[in-house]
Each structure stands twice: as C-alpha cells, then as structure tokens.
Amino acid sequence: MxxxxxxxxxxxxxxxxxxxxxxxxxxxxxxxxxxxxxxxxxxxxxxxxxxxxxxxxxxxxxxxxxxxxxxxxxxxxxxxxxxxDSFPLLLEGEVYYTGFNSEKSFGANAYFIRHPEGNWLIDSPRYVSRLLEAFDQLGGIKYIFLSHEDDVAEAARYATRFQGTRITHADDAEAVPGAEWIVNERHPFQMSPDFLIIPVPGHTPGSMALLYKQRFLFTGDHLWWDRDTKSLEVPSVYVWNEEQLHQSTRLLLDYPFEWVLPGHGSRVHLPSSNMRLELNRLVQSFQGVKAPSI
Ligand code: SF4
Ligand SMILES: [Fe+2]
Known part of the structure; x- marks a missing residue:
C-alpha cells in the first residue's frame, strides 16, 4: 500500500x-x-x-x-x-499479460496462453485470488514455462494449485527445486506443433525463449523493445556470457515472429518483415564480437 x-x-x-x-x-x-x-x-x-x-x-x-x-x-x-477484472489482459487471440507483477522477479511481466491442449503460464506473477479465479475460468494451467532463473517468483505455488508442470532449463534449474520438467537440450526443439522451445543462453546459462504459433516470442530477459530508441535490445549488464548472448540472438533470425513479449522491457508487435529488419539491425550491431559455436 x-x-x-x-x-x-x-x-x-x-x-x-x-x-x-x-x-x-x-x-x-x-x-x-x-x-x-x-x-x-x-x-x-x-x-x-x-x-x-x-x-x-x-x-x-x-x-x-x-x-x-x-x-x-x-x-x-x-x-x-x-x-x-481486466487482468489477465488480452493482448491478441488467446495470449494474455497477467498483471500483478511480483517483487520476487523484480517486477517481471508474466503471460498466459489459453490452448486447447492445455494452458501455459509463462513466468510467474504474484499469487493473487483474482488470477486464481481467472485461470480457473480459463481452464487451469498445464505448463509453467520458466524463461530463466530470475523470474520464477510464485511458480511453485501455481504448480501445486493447478497441478502444472514447471519447465526450466537444466542450467538454471537450481532456482526451481522440484521442477517437473528439466530441459537438457541446447538446440531449439518443437514441443508440440504450436510450441517451439529455443534455448538462448547469455543473460543466464539456462535462459530459454518460447515461440508460439510462429507469432509470439516470449523472451524472458533475453530480448525486449526499447521505447526510447524504438529498437530491439539485449542486456548489456547482468550478462553471464556476452558471446553466447549474441549467438543466441543471431539464432532467432531463423524464426518468424511478430510479437516480442519480454519479462523486463517493453512488449512490441510489428509485422514479421519489420521485426526481422529490427532483429537484423540488432545483430549487425554485434559486429566485431566473435561468435563461438555452441
Ligand atoms: S516503476 Fe515499478 S515499482 Fe516503481 S511505481 Fe512503477 S510499477 Fe511500481
Ligand atoms: Fe533476468
């Protein structure tokens, strides 16, 4: 208060x-x-x-x-x-921003996808009755995708309440004791036709992005829109490995998407071709940094 x-x-x-x-x-x-x-x-x-x-x-x-x-x-x-009552706030189609950001993730944004094969929570908001009611009405939570170790917040409570499966990368799994699904892959993999999990090490060793329907890219703290410069940005501080961060960003050029939905930083929606131009511009700015093979 x-x-x-x-x-x-x-x-x-x-x-x-x-x-x-x-x-x-x-x-x-x-x-x-x-x-x-x-x-x-x-x-x-x-x-x-x-x-x-x-x-x-x-x-x-x-x-x-x-x-x-x-x-x-x-x-x-x-x-x-x-x-x-407007939370979770509909962004487009069946994709929502949850609101009620948690101090435990330094106020990171969390998202929700309503899906016929089971709903997804992406990172964790506060554990509040309004969201519990809303998630109940929307059909519960099947998966809780944790983009990286910083934004776990109340994931364990949501997993218990909804019998959800927490998905975390092995390299950030210490932050998610008892995680139901630990990802060991180091390359993108299709979890189901609509969901592609893309490991993006850099900000943390176990950072992951989630691409939904080749339109919505949930990025954690890997990539966001800067409202002032009107450009895509990656972290310049709190970076575990800069070369890996740049390599992970280049990898995203292989995929079409229109939305960037980050934990920190602004959301953005652009036509796919413009998004690609923006991502290319960002990647060009990395020139001079030698990319390792991963
Ligand atoms: S910047 Fe964050 S912590 Fe500060 S008033 Fe706004 S929402 Fe609250
Ligand atoms: Fe982070």
Whole structure:
C-alpha cells in the first residue's frame, strides 16, 4: 500500500502518486506511459489521468506494481474493480499479460496462453485470488514455462494449485527445486506443433525463449523493445556470457515472429518483415564480437 507521507516530490500534483519505495521496474510506464515517467531513480506521475481510459490504465499500473508504490488520494473503487477484472489482459487471440507483477522477479511481466491442449503460464506473477479465479475460468494451467532463473517468483505455488508442470532449463534449474520438467537440450526443439522451445543462453546459462504459433516470442530477459530508441535490445549488464548472448540472438533470425513479449522491457508487435529488419539491425550491431559455436 503506497504511503502518502513517502510521496516523491517529483510527482505532479493530483490524485495519483508514487512513493519512494518504487524499485524502478518500468511496469507502470509500460501500462500507462502517458501518466508515469522515469525521473531520477524512480517512476513518478508526470501527468494525472483525465479520461476514463487513462484512469483505467493508471489503476492497472497501481495493481500491477510489484511493491505497491502507487497510490491515490481519492480512490475510485469502481474503476479499481474494473482494472482488477481486466487482468489477465488480452493482448491478441488467446495470449494474455497477467498483471500483478511480483517483487520476487523484480517486477517481471508474466503471460498466459489459453490452448486447447492445455494452458501455459509463462513466468510467474504474484499469487493473487483474482488470477486464481481467472485461470480457473480459463481452464487451469498445464505448463509453467520458466524463461530463466530470475523470474520464477510464485511458480511453485501455481504448480501445486493447478497441478502444472514447471519447465526450466537444466542450467538454471537450481532456482526451481522440484521442477517437473528439466530441459537438457541446447538446440531449439518443437514441443508440440504450436510450441517451439529455443534455448538462448547469455543473460543466464539456462535462459530459454518460447515461440508460439510462429507469432509470439516470449523472451524472458533475453530480448525486449526499447521505447526510447524504438529498437530491439539485449542486456548489456547482468550478462553471464556476452558471446553466447549474441549467438543466441543471431539464432532467432531463423524464426518468424511478430510479437516480442519480454519479462523486463517493453512488449512490441510489428509485422514479421519489420521485426526481422529490427532483429537484423540488432545483430549487425554485434559486429566485431566473435561468435563461438555452441
Ligand atoms: S510499477 Fe511500481 S515499482 Fe515499478 S516503476 Fe512503477 S511505481 Fe516503481
Ligand atoms: Fe533476468
């Protein structure tokens, strides 16, 4: 619960505010880019929402904030409930962003896919009743795909509640005690016609991406969209092995996709040809780094 007494002085005056417990995870800026901006080492309210949609987006940010740093002076329970009920938030088709980011994964985004052969949770949000209800209504969770060791959060509780199978790579498996499925492969493999698992070592040794229907690429912390530069980015810090990171990124040129759905950083949807151009541009920027064979 945000504390008005800890309100950052960088907030513009008005109903919404951020307090100084903010961990600068970027979630609010992704969900309501008009209202929240990075100022110094925190997010702050840079514009008070006016329209109904702007207000709804600000309340979604309030609920998704992993540490409860966003507050209101005059809460509107009506819109708050609407924001809560809008999670998981439909992105396209049967693919959702869950909301309720967890502090245990430093506020990483988690996703959900509704699928006739069993639903997938990609990384883990907080364990909250709204999501339990929603996942029940959507048919439960069969697989919990863990992109890498940092974003495990509440995966064990979701696995227990839904009898789900946690999928993790052997090289990051220490973070997932009791994982039901440990991936040992070092090359991409088709798990079923719609799902391709792509090991992408680099950020961590056991990082994996998941390509769904050759359209949606779930990337963990391997690849994301930078809103400022309007380009695809890979991590430049918190990198286990830079050469492997670059090699793993080049590998993605072999696959068509339109969406990049990361743990940290912004989501993006581009036509497949534009996505390829962007990925090519990123890979070109690696020139000069010798790629090892893996
Ligand atoms: S979602 Fe919360 S913790 Fe993350 S940047 Fe916004 S205010 Fe800070
Ligand atoms: Fe990470």
């Amino acid at each position: 945000a504390n008005r007494g800890k309100r950052l002085s960088t907030n513009v005056e008005g109903n919404f505010f951020v307090d100084h417990t903010c961990i600068n995870c970027d979630t609010c800026r992704q969900l309501a880019p008009l209202s929240f901006r990075e100022i110094g080492e925190y997010s702050s309210v840079s514009y008070q929402p006016v329209t109904e949609l702007e207000t709804l987006e600000a309340y979604r940010s309030l609920l998704a904030c992993p540490v409860g740093s966003i507050g209101t002076i005059h809460p509107d329970k009506n819109i708050l409930c609407r924001a809560q």
